[in-house]
Amino acid sequence: MTHMKELFDADTVAKAQELMARYPQSRSALLPMLHLVQSVQGFVSQEGVTFCAEQLGLSEAEVSAVVTFYTMYKRKPCGEHLVSVCTNTLCAALGGDAIYRTLQEHLGEDGQPLAHEETAGTPGEPGSVTLEHAECLAACDLGPVLQVNYEYYDNQTTDSAVALVDALRRGEKPQPSRGAPLGDFKSAELQLAGFFPEDEDLYRSQVDGPSQAPETLMGARIAEERGWTAPVMEDVPLPEVEKK
Ligand code: FES
Numbered sequence: 001m002t003h004m005k006e007l008f009d010a011d012t013v014a015k016a017q018e019l020m021a022r023y024p025q026s027r028s029a030l031l032p033m034l035h036l037v038q039s040v041q042g043f044v045s046q047e048g049v050t051f052c053a054e055q056l057g058l059s060e061a062e063v064s065a066v067v068t069f070y071t072m073y074k075r076k077p078c079g080e081h082l083v084s085v086c087t088n089t090l091c092a093a094l095g096g097d098a099i100y101r102t103l104q105e106h107l108g109e110d111g112q113p114l115a116h117e118e119t120a121g122t123p124g125e126p127g128s129v130t131l132e133h134a135e136c137l138a139a140c141d142l143g144p145v146l147q148v149n150y151e152y153y154d155n156q157t158t159d160s161a162v163a164l165v166d167a168l169r170r171g172e173k174p175q176p177s178r179g180a181p182l183g184d185f186k187s188a189e190l191q192l193a194g195f196f197p198e199d200e201d202l203y204r205s206q207v208d209g210p211s212q213a214p215e216t217l218m219g220a221r222i223a224e225e226r227g228w229t230a231p232v233m234e235d236v237p238l239p240e241v242e243k244k
Contacts, residue, residue, distance in 0.1 A: 004047060004050065007051070015193070016036060019032050019033050020055065026055075027058060030058070030066055031066070032194050033052050034048070035072075036190070037052065039193055039195075042074075044067050044074065049067060071134075071135075077119070079125075080127060082149055082150075083164075084132050084134040084147045084150075085099050085103060086133075086134050086136060086137045087133040090143050091145060096145075098158055099156055100133050102162060103165060107120035107131055107165060117130060117131075126171050127170065129168050130185075139216075141215040142154035142155055142215055143155075146164075149182065149184060150188055151180060152178055152211075153174075153177055178209065178210060
């Protein structure tokens with residue numbers, strides 16, 4: 001096993017300790033700490049499991065149980081970019097299934113379609129792309145959608161999705177439909193761990209960005225135009241909760 005200090009340097013250890021200090025109980029920092037590990041390695045390796053366990057005083061079995069439960073923690077090295085295609089019901093019916101199948105074929109090699117969480121190119125190298133199908137990405141009004149490193153690309157077609165992954169393979173970073181500009185998987189993981197640029201301008205240019213879409217706001221806009229409001233909440237007593 002590679003020496004832990006080579007994989008997780010003093011800066012990463014300091015960040016891990018900063019995460020622990022954010023919670024009354026240090027073990028609560030496990031989820032962001034796993035994202036921190038992914039920001040370093042591009043996935044959660046066995047060494048990453050050991051690192052978290054040692055930092056938090058947990059067993060490796062406890063950490064592994066969490067890693068294998070959540071789909072955002074990857075057990076195999078990820079590409080520079082993670083492309084998540086929504087194949088949940090609404091997007092699937094609108095073309096998400098066709099987009100996923102097309103990208104599998106397009107990114108595969110030697111007639112072999114790319115499987116879920118497999119990578120085109122060498123993981124970690126520029127232009128490498130890991131493909132996955134995802135459950136509802138919470139943008140059904142803009143379906144079919146896909147995400148790259150969790151940034152949205154709305155209203156996709158098979159052609160626009162192929163053009164997008166081709167651009168990523170060439171090293172380009174097409175602008176998402178909304179939200180922050182596209183970075184790479186590891187930098188997105190650092191943000192998910194809760195670390196952002198301290199410089200205000202850098203923060204505004206790298207992390208922040210208007211994320212609302214007209215489609216999403218349409219109901220609220222129509223209600224405002226017509227003066228519709230939600231019924232006033234009556235003072236209804238909450239049901240008794242049985243004490244344990
Ligand atoms: S079904 Fe695709 S975003 Fe909800």
